[in-house]
Amino acid sequence: MSDRYARQIVLPEVGVEGQARLAAASVLVVGAGGLGCPVLNYLAGAGVGRLTIVDHDTVEETNLHRQPLYAMADIGKPKAATAAAVLKRFNPMIEVTPVIARLTPQNAATLVADTDLVIDAADSFAASYILSDACHATAKPLVSASVIGMTGYAGAFCGGGPSYRAVFPDVSVDGGTCASVGVLGTAVAILGSLQAHLALHLLLGLEPSVLGRVVTFDAKRFAFGGFGFAGTPEPETAVPFIAPAAVTADDLVVDLRSLDEAPQSPFAGARRIGVEGIDALVGQPMPRGRIVLCCRSGQRALAAADRLRERGVAALALVALG
DSSP states (O other), X not given: OOGGGHHHHTSTTTHHHHHHHHHTOEEEEEOOSTTHHHHXXXXXXXXXXXXXXXXXXXXXXXXXXXXXXXXXXXXXXXXXXXXXXXXXXXXXXXXXXXXXXXXXHHHHHHHHHTOSEEEEOSOOHHXXXXXXXXXXXXXXXXXXXXXXXXXXXXXXXXXXXXXXXXXXXXXXXXXXXXXXHOBOHHHHHHHHHHHHHHXXXXXXXXXXXXXXXXXXXXXXXXXXXXXXXXXXXXXXXXXXXXXXGGOOTTSEEEEOSOTTTOSSOSXXXXXXXXXXXXXXXXXXXXXXXXXXXXXXXXXXXXXHHHHHHXXXXXXXXXXXXX
């Protein structure tokens, strides 16, 4: 065996057998940005045998302060393919497959089925719930993280433990994005490294298991926290994310984006209502199909769905338009 892994093989928690387990493992990483870069770097360095990188985005200059897999010369190139090439140069002993595509409800099941463990590094509400549903259905472990501003978390879900939906059934409509709120590169690096560690912990079968645990980090106060959620019950019903192509003529589409944000909706006849006005639908004649709630990331759609479900509306679906 190569000397490359000598310093971790000497660990009793790894050894030759553990290294062989890593070499035989397949990990799906969704997102090759601020979280995905440290995840991919450390999993490749540890010798995880097969990495599949899913990302539809291209490298931008604003990425470079927190995404060290990329350089100025990579601006405009697909992140998934660029990251794969860098990782293959870094460790030619592993297999790295780029998938230049957005994660969707249509491709999630196939991607998850062909892997041992899934890492949600997309920092997207829609991606987290889509992956949670797919991983829960197949009992695949899901390591998810999120960072906004100076705070974030990383946790291990599904795989026999509670799903992401069980732990985070509700969302706030007030959450920001890295573009609107900002993000510190080192905070992202710490949470991404924690994701990689959680993944290695699970792949090596270390005990006690990290399934059912979340670690939080406040970079401003330099404080770690967290909580356990083993035994959290699964929601009795869940509002699914669907692909835009799955919307039918019987559905009532509600586009939650403002006209300034999106002057034209991709759905003809879509109603424009903000989350704060969604209650107006209650008591009105319901469509033969569903009420389909749309927004950019899925965050507002989830919040609106929660409000409608509290008022007895059950036939709902969500679309994240990106």
